[in-house]
Amino acid sequence: MTKRALGRATIWMLLLGSGCLEGAHAQEAVTPAASPDALFTSTDPVLNRNKQAAYHIVKDLLEAGHWELADRWLTPEYHQHNPLAASGRDGVVTFFTKTLKALAKPIPDRMQTPIVAVVAEGDLVTVSYPRTVKDPADPAKSYTTTWFDMWRFKDGKADEHWDPATKDPRPQTSK
Numbered sequence: 001m002t003k004r005a006l007g008r009a010t011i012w013m014l015l016l017g018s019g020c021l022e023g024a025h026a027q028e029a030v031t032p033a034a035s036p037d038a039l040f041t042s043t044d045p046v047l048n049r050n051k052q053a054a055y056h057i058v059k060d061l062l063e064a065g066h067w068e069l070a071d072r073w074l075t076p077e078y079h080q081h082n083p084l085a086a087s088g089r090d091g092v093v094t095f096f097t098k099t100l101k102a103l104a105k106p107i108p109d110r111m112q113t114p115i116v117a118v119v120a121e122g123d124l125v126t127v128s129y130p131r132t133v134k135d136p137a138d139p140a141k142s143y144t145t146t147w148f149d150m151w152r153f154k155d156g157k158a159d160e161h162w163d164p165a166t167k168d169p170r171p172q173t174s175k
Contacts, residue, residue: 053073076156079160083165113129130144
């Protein structure tokens, strides 16, 4: 072990032993941006196109349930890395309409979904959301954390998707 690694290990052991990290789980709440719509723009034309497509995926598809519009925002191949939904545009549409039984409601003028941040780089756009979950140590309590969706875009449509979903059978709470 190097001196630097030994020094870091010693500091962590001292912090753990002293109880300084005991309150580390009591972090600040994850809070959304005041104006989520403003996060989905860029002065770069390609990043702006991709951010706008991500915006419509969140607002029109996920939020309002208008999966009949999926061909506007998703490629037919749509590679899915969420273990609960099949790849392909048809697979994700089936997941939301038949498995989750998402019902269409009016598409709002402005996004209603709380958004923490939107980051675009190259052909990727990541959208971060505040997420409230039950405290496993005390189900009467909850805390906030961050959920995300990340898409890879091809010609202005989402072609690939990642999120932190697992096959955990426990119900998830709101984004």
